[in-house]
Every structure is written in C-alpha cells, then in structure tokens.
Amino acid sequence: MGAYLVRRFLLMVLTLFGMSVLIFVMLRLVPGNITDIIFDSAGFVNPAKKAAIERQLGLDQPIVTQYITWMAGLARGDLGYAFVSEKPALDEILPRIPVTAKLAVLALAFSVLFGVPLGVISAVRQNTGLDYVLRVVSLSGLSLPSFWLGLLILMACVHWFGWIPIYRSSPDNFWQEIALLSIPAAAVGFRSSALVMRLTRSSMLEVLRQDYIRTARAKGASEPSVNYDHALRNAVLPVVTVIGIEAAFLVGGLIVTETVFNIPGVARFLVEAIRWRDYPIVQNLVMFIAIIVVMVNFIVDMAYAALDPRIKYEE
Amino acid sequence: MLEVHNLQTYFYTRAGLVKAVDGVSFSLWSGETLAIVGESGCGKSVTALSLMRLLADPPGRIVGGAVRLDGRDLLGLNAAAMRQVRGKDVSMVFQEPMTSLNPVMTIGRQIGEALMLHGAGSREGVRDRTLEMLRLVGIPEPAQRVREYPHQLSGGMRQRAMIAIALACNPKVLIADEPTSALDVTIQAQILELMANLQRKLGTAMILITHDLGVVAETADRVIVMYAGRKVEEAAVDELFARPLHPYTRGLMRSIPRFAVMRNGVAPAGRLQEIPGMVPALSALPTGCAFAPRCAFASDICRRDYPRYEEKRAGHWSACWHSDRLVGAADG
Ligand SMILES: Nc1ncnc2c1ncn2[C@@H]1O[C@H](COP(=O)(O)OP(=O)(O)OP(=O)(O)O)[C@@H](O)[C@H]1O
Numbered sequence A: 001m002g003a004y005l006v007r008r009f010l011l012m013v014l015t016l017f018g019m020s021v022l023i024f025v026m027l028r029l030v031p032g033n034i035t036d037i038i039f040d041s042a043g044f045v046n047p048a049k050k051a052a053i054e055r056q057l058g059l060d061q062p063i064v065t066q067y068i069t070w071m072a073g074l075a076r077g078d079l080g081y082a083f084v085s086e087k088p089a090l091d092e093i094l095p096r097i098p099v100t101a102k103l104a105v106l107a108l109a110f111s112v113l114f115g116v117p118l119g120v121i122s123a124v125r126q127n128t129g130l131d132y133v134l135r136v137v138s139l140s141g142l143s144l145p146s147f148w149l150g151l152l153i154l155m156a157c158v159h160w161f162g163w164i165p166i167y168r169s170s171p172d173n174f175w176q177e178i179a180l181l182s183i184p185a186a187a188v189g190f191r192s193s194a195l196v197m198r199l200t201r202s203s204m205l206e207v208l209r210q211d212y213i214r215t216a217r218a219k220g221a222s223e224p225s226v227n228y229d230h231a232l233r234n235a236v237l238p239v240v241t242v243i244g245i246e247a248a249f250l251v252g253g254l255i256v257t258e259t260v261f262n263i264p265g266v267a268r269f270l271v272e273a274i275r276w277r278d279y280p281i282v283q284n285l286v287m288f289i290a291i292i293v294v295m296v297n298f299i300v301d302m303a304y305a306a307l308d309p310r311i312k313y314e315e
Numbered sequence B: 001m002l003e004v005h006n007l008q009t010y011f012y013t014r015a016g017l018v019k020a021v022d023g024v025s026f027s028l029w030s031g032e033t034l035a036i037v038g039e040s041g042c043g044k045s046v047t048a049l050s051l052m053r054l055l056a057d058p059p060g061r062i063v064g065g066a067v068r069l070d071g072r073d074l075l076g077l078n079a080a081a082m083r084q085v086r087g088k089d090v091s092m093v094f095q096e097p098m099t100s101l102n103p104v105m106t107i108g109r110q111i112g113e114a115l116m117l118h119g120a121g122s123r124e125g126v127r128d129r130t131l132e133m134l135r136l137v138g139i140p141e142p143a144q145r146v147r148e149y150p151h152q153l154s155g156g157m158r159q160r161a162m163i164a165i166a167l168a169c170n171p172k173v174l175i176a177d178e179p180t181s182a183l184d185v186t187i188q189a190q191i192l193e194l195m196a197n198l199q200r201k202l203g204t205a206m207i208l209i210t211h212d213l214g215v216v217a218e219t220a221d222r223v224i225v226m227y228a229g230r231k232v233e234e235a236a237v238d239e240l241f242a243r244p245l246h247p248y249t250r251g252l253m254r255s256i257p258r259f260a261v262m263r264n265g266v267a268p269a270g271r272l273q274e275i276p277g278m279v280p281a282l283s284a285l286p287t288g289c290a291f292a293p294r295c296a297f298a299s300d301i302c303r304r305d306y307p308r309y310e311e312k313r314a315g316h317w318s319a320c321w322h323s324d325r326l327v328g329a330a331d332g
C-alpha cells in the first residue's frame, strides 16, 4: 500500500507539472495579451507606452523565463498580481472558492442522490412504465445543455413564482445560501445524474443476472435486501469510477451556470480573466482546478478499493 | 416428506414455448438421497429451481403441478412465506462455486445472513454458529476465513462455504445442482464425501443433480432419469444399474467409463459408446417417444404414441414400449 501511494503521488505530481506547462503555453498561444486588449479598446496605439506596460507585467520576457518565474513564485506561495485588478492573485481567487465548492458538491450530491436510487428502481422495474419514464427523462438530461436548462429554470421561476433564484446580495446564512445554490446545482447536476442513473441501471441489470443474486434469493433474502445489499454493492463499482470523471466535466457546467445564475464564484471569474488575458489569474486558477480534479480521482480510486475487496493496491 | 406432483415448468421464449419440465413427479423421504440424472438441457436445473421457485418470470413459469413439503403446497405460498421456506426448509447448492458467492461480502457475512434471515437470535449466536458451520464443512482456520472474501478462497473452499450457507439452518431438503462438476476430480471426491457425511450427521434429505453416473452409484439411494423434460426411468440405485429398463439409461451407462470400470472391476472390453444423435429441441419435440430418433429399439409405436410411464418391476418405473426387450438384452 505504501509503495502504491508513493507511486501514485509521483504520478500526480507529474500530471500537474504537465498540466502547468500545457496551460501556460496554451494561454500564451491565444492571440493577444492584456496590453493588446487595452490598447485596442482605447482605439489608438502608443508603442512605447505599450512596451512599457508589457515590461512592467513581465510579458516581454522569454516564455521559459516567465514560466520559471511563475513556478518559483508558486513554490514561495506567491501567485503574483492580477493584471486587471492589480491585487494579489491569491486574494482575488480565494474568496471566490467557497461558493463554487458548495455549488460543485451540491451538484455532485444531486447526481448521486438521484442517479443511483433511480437507476436501481429503473433496473428492478425493467420494462415497466416507470422504467420507460425514467429512461426518457435521463435521455433528456444527457441531451440538454446545462446553460439552457438553467435558463429554463430561471424562466419557470419567474413565470410561476415571480422570483429569481439568483444572488443579489450575499445570503444571510448558510442554509439560505444552500437553498439558493440548490437550483443551479440541479441544473449542473442533472446531466451527471442522468448519466449516473443510466449507468447504475445497466450495471444493476448486469449484476442481477449473476449467480450470487440467485444464491441470495435461495437463502430467503427479501427483494429489497437482494437489490440493495447484494446487487447494488456490486453495481456501484463502475458508477464510482464515472463519478470521478464527471467531477472534471462538472467544471464546464459550473462556468455557464455561474454566469446564468449570476453566482460570484471562480468559474465565472475564470471566464472573465480569460477574456482579459489575465495570465496570473487564469493559470493559477486552472492549476487549482487541476489539483482538485486529480485529488478527486485519487479519492475515487481509494473509494473503489474500499468498496471492492478484490482490488488491493500492492505490488 | 417432499412430494412433487406433475410439475410443469415452461419457458415462454421468442422462439416459442419450451416445455423444460413436463409432468415430473417424485417423492423424497427424509434422510434419503435422490439423484436426478440426464444429459445437458434435459431440465434438471429447471426442476430444482422450480422447487425453490427461483426461476425468473418471465421467461420461466411453473404452469402446473404441486410441490408439497410435509403436506404444505409450496407453489401456493405467497412470496413472504416462500422466503421463509428458502434457506430454512429447502436449501440449494449451485454448480458454480466461483460465481455463486457475492464477491464484495465476507464469507462470514454470507453464512451469517442465512442465519439472521431465519431468526438465529443474537449476534454472538450467529457468529458462533457461523464458525461452527465453517468447521463442519472442513474449512481450516475458520476464525480467519470468516473475514475473508470469496476471491481469497479456492474453488473447493468456496463450494464448502456454499454448503455451509445451505446447511446453516438445518434444512429438511438440500438440493445440490451438480455441486462438483466445476471442480477438480480430487476435490470432487472430497466435496461429495463431505456432503454425504453431513447428510448422515444432520439427517438432511438430498436431491443430487448430476450427469455423472459414478457419483450416483456412490451416493444415491434412488435415481430418476430425465430426458427432454420428462422422467423416463426411476428405480433404487442398485436395481437401476443392474437392470436399466430404458434404452436411454442404458446408453448413459455405456457412455461413461468410470461406471463401466466400476461395474465390472475391469476396463470395458469394447469402446465406450456415445448415444448417437442429439437432444431434440424442447420446442420441437417429436410426437411419440422423445428418444425415438436416437433409440436402437425404436419401432412404429414409439414414433406414434408416447410410452406410458409404468411400474415394470417392484419399485422400478420406466417409460418405454420395449422395456421387456432390454431385460436380458446383451450388454454390448
Ligand atoms: N432462461 C431460460 N430461457 C429459456 N429456456 C430456458 C431457460 N433456462 C432453461 N431453459 C430451457 O430449459 C431446458 C432445461 O434446462 P436445464 O438448465 O434445466 O438443463 P440441465 O438438465 O440442468 O442441463 P445441464 O446439465 O447443462 O445443467 C434447456 O434445454 C433450455 O432450453
């Protein structure tokens, strides 16, 4: 186990290093930098002034030097200064994390709490009306883009309740915030809940055919016990893997949903920063997201090993 | 004690109606071992699963007959009452030890579950009884094995664990569906011996399903031979081997080396003979005797009418028009 963890950790570091190079280079391959954008919008170009700003922001340095500067900063815990606000990037990013984290956790919880039980029900009631309804709903979940679903929800709320579930000011307490976030979380989580449901369903159908299910019945186990104790514990294994992958996809959904619902989180902030070519914000934020995704996948692997006794991470 | 009367189990498939079990009757006395033999696909497993009402419906359905355990008709019980019977009064050991245990549950939990389901009482009681069962089925180091998962056990050990599950609640009837055919030959003998010992010790009646006549000769008291979903012969084990009254039974005996060796004490002189032809599709059975296309004794009446199932000798039943021609027919 120890050896596995070390190997796994090194792999994670390597992945993140690759990620950092990739994001760094890609960001600079995008045409234009912040000075171009500022001067374009101003309508005239004073080359000397522009060069001065570029020098001040370090954009005139060779890309390798820029990269090393960034990495050296990271090692000291210094993320540099945001180009736009000129505040420390860390101070810009940190306060925006909690709301996005809550949204992401809610969305993931939504997808698991709805996806898994509905998948089981759909499998146990295979080919009944309920099964068909659930399958159609899940198909719609896979095909509706989350921003469109978000807009739809907003419009429905306005139409029926005359109320918009968006952030106008900061919420009074934790529960109010959760309540407010649960609607966008549902919009984001609907897709993955549909995926989780379909996967749980097919996995359950597969497991319910197995010999050990017959053994459980032969012992006199009740249907709920057969379905949930015996079958589901085997059927969730592939679902757990997919939840790890979905965590990465979630980021895309968060970006549009934060925009649609006007949520002051990191995802929307990231889009804004990309527009301004605000390199310190973008590269640090993407690195942060990469770290989270890598860690979630690590946790998923650990959970998998805990759930499946046949898997032991040993040499 | 267990009476099966005119059991009919059909499968409603896209290809048509499959009469997998068609009018099978037998009784089982307490403490007795009844063997059911026959080629693959003749309906042995379906018979066993029907007794436990474990067939998936659709496609399988028990369309007729009665299964009475101590006078109570199991086919008439509601689902909850039937669950009380499964694992408690009637238990089953399956053919596939590798896949019949739940891979994500410990052995101890899987045995304990059977006990809990049938009211074993306290946690300690369940644990003690689980350990006792593991010892009883000859699994070494029970205290450690209860915490292990199926993949940590060999095939033979898994089948022992299956037997422990099946016998945990002291059932009246144990149905063993080819309990050893997935195992190595040496392990097969051990498992069979274990089952015979336990059966003697616990007084359980056993239905042993197999296509190994050698196994039948060693363990069974009585034998039922099935062909194409029907019972074609039934007799006490010695009587059957000494005087098979159905050409199919005779064919089975001739095709099995172990039996041929055992009977004569020497290797059979001629070559082993297979029964020519194949088992007919159950959805398209010929009228008349289902065995007729493969039978050396077949005559016109065989192809026209299904032979009556009759007691040809005391306690020896057979469904064949020409049983009399088999008596005394040369063995070769
Ligand atoms: N799920 C099913 N759907 C349709 N037909 C089935 C199904 N299960 C069994 N049958 C039919 O029932 C017949 C009897 O099958 P069964 O499993 O009882 O054979 P068996 O005697 O146990 O054979 P084996 O020695 O291979 O275990 C088969 O020929 C098959 O056509």
Ligand code: SF4
Pocket (backbone or CB within 6 Å): B246, B247, B248, B289, B290, B291, B292, B293, B295, B296, B297, B298, B299, B302, B303, B307, B319, B320, B321, B322, B323
């Ligand atoms: S009834 Fe006729 S065909 Fe059928 S087994 Fe007997 S002899 Fe053969």
Ligand SMILES: [Mg+2]
Pocket (backbone or CB within 6 Å): B044, B045, B046, B177, B178
């Ligand atoms: Mg079978």
